[in-house]
Amino acid sequence: MSFVALTWMNCIRRHLLPKARFLHTLQVLQSEQILMSPSLASLDLPDIWTPNYSCQSSPAILKSGNEQTAMVLDGKLMSTEIRSKIADQVRQMKKCLGKVPGLAVILVGQRKDSLTYVRNKIIACEEVGIKSLVTELPTDCADADVQNAVMRFNKDPSVHGILVQLPLPQHLDEEKILDALCLEKDVDGFHPLNMGNLALRGREPLFTPCTPKACIELLIRSGVKIMGKKAVVIGRSNIVGLPTSLLLQRHHATVTIIHAFTENPEQITSKADIVVSAAGVPNLVRGNWIKSGATVIDVGTSPVEDLSCEEGYRLVGDVCYEEVVKVASVITPVPGGVGPMTVTMLLVNTLDSAKRMLNFT
Amino acid sequence: MSFVALTWMNCIRRHLLPKARFLHTLQVLQSEQILMSPSLASLDLPDIWTPNYSCQSSPAILKSGNEQTAMVLDGKLMSTEIRSKIADQVRQMKKCLGKVPGLAVILVGQRKDSLTYVRNKIIACEEVGIKSLVTELPTDCADADVQNAVMRFNKDPSVHGILVQLPLPQHLDEEKILDALCLEKDVDGFHPLNMGNLALRGREPLFTPCTPKACIELLIRSGVKIMGKKAVVIGRSNIVGLPTSLLLQRHHATVTIIHAFTENPEQITSKADIVVSAAGVPNLVRGNWIKSGATVIDVGTSPVEDLSCEEGYRLVGDVCYEEVVKVASVITPVPGGVGPMTVTMLLVNTLDSAKRMLNFT
Incomplete structure (x- = not known):
């Protein structure tokens, strides 16, 4: 077996692929195939993050005694404004x-x-x-x-x-x-053709996925400059991380995508002007992950059991809010940040679709 | 006019959009549109790099007196091996x-x-x-x-x-x-549906674009580990930079894409384990851009006038070879690196397509 095959074996073993799939991959590597590159779908591995559940402030942050410095973006308020314009246009369409x-x-x-x-x-x-x-x-x-x-x-x-x-x-x-x-x-906007048109310069998707669109609208409405800035997207899901990275790139940010296989992610995020976290891991992003004055968009919404809430659970973000709010210059809360704006973008996409189909401008 | 609109105006002015397009963008910003996010195609700007035409070694590199350390990948030799397997399968198909x-x-x-x-x-x-x-x-x-x-x-x-x-x-x-x-x-593999399937985990494009596929095959065949490594792609063209970044991500690298609007690109490349340069700018990547021991794949092929050549020009890469060969551990030459492997991947894709259409395995 070649050195490369062995390297792959170790990679695969280390990340604990089911044995059957591992053996299949091995077989492919040993067969008389022309290329050594495996099929892409065979590469897919789950992103397993190590969660941090509690968000006890790190000693450095506690010692600094910093107060809140970040402007907190109110996704509900922005949504109210946008939804009132949507309602106007729906009324006009009906009329x-x-x-x-x-x-x-x-x-x-x-x-x-x-x-x-x-x-x-x-x-x-x-x-x-x-x-x-x-x-x-x-x-x-x-x-x-x-x-x-x-x-x-x-x-x-x-x-x-x-x-x-x-x-x-x-x-x-x-x-x-x-x-x-x-x-x-x-x-x-989850269809692969839409995703291709989102990725390719010169093209326009029929619909931009709602959460990425919400992140960009939050940034633009808050006066955060995107062009030329270092942006880091944490998480690479098909529905949030990936399209957000593509969209930030269309806006001329210099984008890095971090995932569960990234070594020392905090070294990368701490250089970023804009951090969008969409890993779905409570308290993943600590104060020391963030550069002073950076913008932090928290897409994470993990349900955590809380019997004091009506539904028996509450939603928490990826960001250790109490730490990061002292370091960043702009931050979105969870709940009340990206969440309501995502729903608003769904309304915008539905309105746009109706306008296009009914030829209404 | 809002602060955001003004910021946009400055961005657009700074990058010298044609006046008509600038005024159109301005009109859109002023109109009663629901969102502030502009259409994606309206954002597209050409990537204009400042070229470095001559590759005179920087004093630091010259002083170090380093000798070549990098293994030079022979794309022609690898191609010969792969093409002989293709020829075998074509003969079998004919038979x-x-x-x-x-x-x-x-x-x-x-x-x-x-x-x-x-x-x-x-x-x-x-x-x-x-x-x-x-x-x-x-x-x-x-x-x-x-x-x-x-x-x-x-x-x-x-x-x-x-x-x-x-x-x-x-x-x-x-x-x-x-x-x-x-x-x-x-x-x-340039169709947007193919590109979407390349980007989305769990999916498989019918064809992977040839140059990105060539880069990955070069890396795998040289025993360069991709998973978990920091990879930087320089350039974000639809046909090379973008699909290469997507493909490296499917292979679990932590990917950053650099383009002409990136500030201090050398700070980012000098942290990378793998650098793929596809800007089409001769001598863009200098010795001080590269971390000691990194892998450098040079996709650039710019024709430069040279009357001593039969065709009156020769092809030069993005990488200042004489500097980088002393710093990197693996490097591809131009010509003779990615070029022949790209043509080989075209043959592979054509063979794969014929096998699929003719149901030949």
């Missing part, structure tokens, strides 16, 4: 055409956080006059059931946006289901 | 099916470098038994002429790969022409 934008949501199973998210989206639609439809399917439904729901909404002319609430139960084929979604109604 | 893979090339105009590249591809096809077809069109041809050529090859069952030699003359609509190309024959 001129007798029609309103329609958003269809497909929800599979009973995940608590998904239920909350879907409810928030529906309420937001109602507030601005967008019609919403929800199809709820049981956890054990088949691929075909979800695909049929997608197809029905694809054909429905009163629906201008469709979203399948992720994550889906493990037994379902997410790729196949998302591929069935009509491109013109893909308001989440 | 079993009576068919060989076919590659169609569309060349518009008479650019000297494009003519050389196309000639090299045709010769490489002949050597491994792949059938090649070339359609040459005059510089002043219309979009429809190129599209018709694409369509003809789309329908031709003896053609398994089509490539439109880039860059096209300015008056042609590159996006429209590339979009006309049948996805199953897009051996260059």
Whole structure:
């Protein structure tokens, strides 16, 4: 076996691939294939972060006795402003055409956080006059059931946006289901063609994914300069980290993407002017990860059990807020930062889609 | 006008957008649009680098009196090995099916470098038994002429790969022409759907663009570890820089993309374990840009006038070779590094396409 194959074996072993997949990879390496590069999907590994659950301030930060320096961005307030403009345009559309934008949501199973998210989206639609439809399917439904729901909404002319609430139960084929979604109604922007058009300069996606779009709008509205700045995105999920990095690059930031295999991530983040954290790991980003005066956007929303809350849990971000608020110059809170702005971007995408389909300007 | 709009104006002015486009952008900012985020295509700016034409060693490097330390990767030798395996499989295909893979090339105009590249591809096809077809069109041809050529090859069952030699003359609509190309024959992998599938974890593009694929294959064959390493890609072109960064990320490197708007790029590159330079700027990457022991892949191929050469010009890379060879541990030369491997990857993609279409394993 070649040196390279051995190196790969060690990499794979170290990250504990299931034995069957490991042996398959090994077989491929030993066979008479032309190239040594493996298939990309065979490379995919889960990003497993070491969580920090408690956010006890580090001695250095405590000793410094610094007070809060960061401006806290109010995502709710910004959303109110934007949603009032959306409501105006929906009213105009109704007046001129007798029609309103329609958003269809497909929800599979009973995940608590998904239920909350879907409810928030529906309420937001109602507030601005967008019609919403929800199809709820049981956890054990088949691929075909979800695909049929997608197809029905694809054909429905009163629906201008469709979203399948992720994550889906493990037994379902997410790729196949998302591929069935009509491109013109893909308001989440998760289709690979949309992602390609987001990545490629000179091109424009039909829809920009909502959370990345929310991050950029938060930055622009707060007067944070992006062009030429060092931006670090923590996490590389298909729905947040990846598209956020692509979008920041289209805005001419110098972008680095950090993931669970990155060595010494804090060395990289501490050089950044803008940090967007989307790892989904509570308290991952400590005070010493952040350069003094940096902008910190916290996308993380992990449910943590809290019996004092009505729902029995509360959402916490990736950022150790009490430490970072003393170091950064701009910060978003969780909740009340990126979350409401993400829902707002979904409303914008749905409105834009209706305007495009109904040829309404 | 808001603070943000003013900031944008300054950014746009500083980078000298044409006046009409500048005024249009301004109008958009002033209008009653819902979001402040501009359209992505309106953000696109050319990457203008300050070139360094001469590569006189910096005093520090000269004083150190270092000798060459880097292993020089021989792209020609690696290619010979891979191409001999391709030729074997083409022979087998001919024996079993009576068919060989076919590659169609569309060349518009008479650019000297494009003519050389196309000639090299045709010769490489002949050597491994792949059938090649070339359609040459005059510089002043219309979009429809190129599209018709694409369509003809789309329908031709003896053609398994089509490539439109880039860059096209300015008056042609590159996006429209590339979009006309049948996805199953897009051996260059430039279609946005391919790019999306390259970016998204869990997905697999039909074709990985040839130069990025060549870089990865060079790294793997040289035993350079990618996973967990800091990689910097210099340049963010749609055909090299962008897909290379995406591919390195799929291989679990921590990737930073540097472009012409990056401040102090040498500070970033000098921390990297792997540097892939694809800016197309001779001598951009100096010895002090590189960490001792790093791996340097030079994708740059700029034609520089040289009357002592048969063609009247020679190709030079982005890397100041005589400086960097003393600092790096692995380096690719220009010519003879990434270039021949890129042509080899085109042969691999064409063979793979034929195998897929003819259901030959």
